[in-house]
Amino acid sequence: MNYYLLIPFLPLAAFLINILFGKSLLKENAHWVAILAVAGSWVISVATLIDVTGGKTLNQDLYTWVSSGGFKASVGFLIDPLTAVMLIVVTTCSTLIHIYSTGYMHGDNGYYRFFSYLSLFTFCMLMLVMANNFLQLYFGWEGVGLCSYFLIGYYFNKKSASDAGKKAFIVNRFGDFGFGIGIFMIFLTFGNIYYEPVFSQAGAFATKTVNFLGYDVHLMTLIALLLFCGSIGKSAQMPLHVWLPDAMEGPTPVSALIHAATMVTAGVFLVARCSPIFSLSETALMVVALTGAITSLFAATIGLVQNDLKRIIAYSTVSQLGYMFLACGVGAYTAGVFHLYTHAFFKALLFLCAGSVMHAMSGELDIQKMGGLKKHMPVTYATMLIASFSIAGVPGLAGFFSKDEILWLAYSGPSPVGKFVWLIGTFVAFLTAFYSFRLIFLTFHGTFRGTHEQEHHLHESPKSMTIPLMLLCIGAIASGWVGIPPLLHGGAHFTEFMKPVLGHPEGHGTHAEEWMVMAISVAVGLSGIGLAWFMYVKRRDIPVKLAEQFSGFHKILFNKYYVDELYSLIIVRPTIWIAKNVLIGVTDARIIEAIVNGVPAAIGGFSRQLRKVQTGFLHHYAIIMAAGALIIMGLMLMRSW
Numbered sequence: 001m002n003y004y005l006l007i008p009f010l011p012l013a014a015f016l017i018n019i020l021f022g023k024s025l026l027k028e029n030a031h032w033v034a035i036l037a038v039a040g041s042w043v044i045s046v047a048t049l050i051d052v053t054g055g056k057t058l059n060q061d062l063y064t065w066v067s068s069g070g071f072k073a074s075v076g077f078l079i080d081p082l083t084a085v086m087l088i089v090v091t092t093c094s095t096l097i098h099i100y101s102t103g104y105m106h107g108d109n110g111y112y113r114f115f116s117y118l119s120l121f122t123f124c125m126l127m128l129v130m131a132n133n134f135l136q137l138y139f140g141w142e143g144v145g146l147c148s149y150f151l152i153g154y155y156f157n158k159k160s161a162s163d164a165g166k167k168a169f170i171v172n173r174f175g176d177f178g179f180g181i182g183i184f185m186i187f188l189t190f191g192n193i194y195y196e197p198v199f200s201q202a203g204a205f206a207t208k209t210v211n212f213l214g215y216d217v218h219l220m221t222l223i224a225l226l227l228f229c230g231s232i233g234k235s236a237q238m239p240l241h242v243w244l245p246d247a248m249e250g251p252t253p254v255s256a257l258i259h260a261a262t263m264v265t266a267g268v269f270l271v272a273r274c275s276p277i278f279s280l281s282e283t284a285l286m287v288v289a290l291t292g293a294i295t296s297l298f299a300a301t302i303g304l305v306q307n308d309l310k311r312i313i314a315y316s317t318v319s320q321l322g323y324m325f326l327a328c329g330v331g332a333y334t335a336g337v338f339h340l341y342t343h344a345f346f347k348a349l350l351f352l353c354a355g356s357v358m359h360a361m362s363g364e365l366d367i368q369k370m371g372g373l374k375k376h377m378p379v380t381y382a383t384m385l386i387a388s389f390s391i392a393g394v395p396g397l398a399g400f401f402s403k404d405e406i407l408w409l410a411y412s413g414p415s416p417v418g419k420f421v422w423l424i425g426t427f428v429a430f431l432t433a434f435y436s437f438r439l440i441f442l443t444f445h446g447t448f449r450g451t452h453e454q455e456h457h458l459h460e461s462p463k464s465m466t467i468p469l470m471l472l473c474i475g476a477i478a479s480g481w482v483g484i485p486p487l488l489h490g491g492a493h494f495t496e497f498m499k500p501v502l503g504h505p506e507g508h509g510t511h512a513e514e515w516m517v518m519a520i521s522v523a524v525g526l527s528g529i530g531l532a533w534f535m536y537v538k539r540r541d542i543p544v545k546l547a548e549q550f551s552g553f554h555k556i557l558f559n560k561y562y563v564d565e566l567y568s569l570i571i572v573r574p575t576i577w578i579a580k581n582v583l584i585g586v587t588d589a590r591i592i593e594a595i596v597n598g599v600p601a602a603i604g605g606f607s608r609q610l611r612k613v614q615t616g617f618l619h620h621y622a623i624i625m626a627a628g629a630l631i632i633m634g635l636m637l638m639r640s641w
Contacts, residue, residue: 004079005062007044007087008126010037015119022112030112034119035098041126042091045084052084053497059132059196066135073193078132082501085337086129086269089344090262092475094122096468100352101253103464104359114154118257121147125262129269134183134193137270141179141230144263145172151258152250164249171243175233182226189219199276206280224277224284227270228291235267235321238295242564244318248310252355255310256348259317265340268324272333275502279331286417289329289410293421296322298561300431304438305547305557309354309365312439316391317347319428323406326425330418332409333502338483338494339402345475346390346399352469353384356461357443361454367442369454374444376458381444383469388440390476392433393525398480400522403429405483408517412509422517429521433528441536487514 014037022030061076128140153165190198208219236244299318306312320343327336374381390399410422448455484490495504535542547554
């Protein structure tokens, strides 16, 4: 199985070739290197999945990376069912997005640079999911964060894009600080940072407490919550969710790759990978479940009234990530990873369809200025419609199976907050269906509301963009079929495949209850679609009247609960004030500048005074020499006396 080494290193090689030779040699052909490399990684990932399905696992170090005293870390790889699923998600979506980008980014001045960044991002994400120790995981974790900064701020001459890149990078530092401390705690507790020994010994510390900031704290709870800090940042959960909607400033393929299919799911992967630690703390699991449920509801309500095409999908991403954490928090790690897997396909498809619409609308993003696009863009409309049906949980599509699994295990599982988060999740399913089809009806149905010039420009995207849409559409439909539950006479193959790594809690309800949960889930989804049709196709005056009647509430939702403004008030502005008035005004201007400029000035002043001794007159020098001789003689006489 050593061929698995090529999975991360092919994209790394593509990055090096493009960044070194793309501008001078490859130019408009730079995409070929990147596409061939990531396609090669996909082929090997499929072979790896087949090997893992056959019962093989691999845990092997490539070389020692750090060795200092009792601390050792290597570049190593753990290939198991969880890794195999993540490899398929990352390489499949990355390959299709690379192909899509050839049409979307055609003619861009930084063409080679864009594909260099995509390749580097893919390498870092693959190193993250394949790691067999926490230090390599952290390397990949920070690597995808750096690439996110590069890609979000790709149009660096555009202030909003450069600001969004900095915002993503800085906000993630808050979560990653806690994550880093969590890794330190793991080493101090276990004397090791490799997954296998840490997870196998975790049970021995199940009742151990530690003094933290003056309080006795359950050790496993502390470690789990510190690790979860990283997940909150990377997966854009409250209160660190604010960076992801702004990240839509990057090119649309970036949104699809980083903020739907891969990077933002790293937090869910971390919780699933560390399930032996999280499972030892009921408190930590409750925090994960409640954070996910509240975030999913919070983001879904914001998505109801937004008009920016990509931001609606971005808030949908935040909400669906909350669903995944909800699942992990009730102990249903497999269900969370299952939703991660299905979500990657329909969410990447939604983003790429949004890019296709933007391509036809000359960059326009306001859905209030669209309408009637389905006759001009039949492929984009059909694929985006299927993706929306999938995220709404329509039976038979991928999103239905993974979402229903989460809701059932939340309802029937042993978690003390299970029924509560199930209620939230069910309501969020209604909201998701509503705002997803609000987007569909306002964008593709009715009459065109844009300019005459935009209408004249309307056309379907080229095949380099539509073919990846159709291929992702297959995933949006069929990826959930590997997890059809026994209730629907399925084999629950995904559950059985992941069981050796993540286990699987059994629901404690009856078949009748499971049918009830499923029926409610389907009913609320279809109700959301129906209500969206009624309000945005049949009676388009109703949304206007509601916005006027509940203008205060509408304004709060439209302005995203003013969280950005709150952060600006309590964090950004005080930080800038301190930087200007303390760091620059006092520390820099009065202390550092005083030292930097004062020392040379003092030396210069002393030199000017010393220079006066050099007069050029012989009798002055004779007097100085005589005075010096008298002083020396006087000192010698005093000493002898």
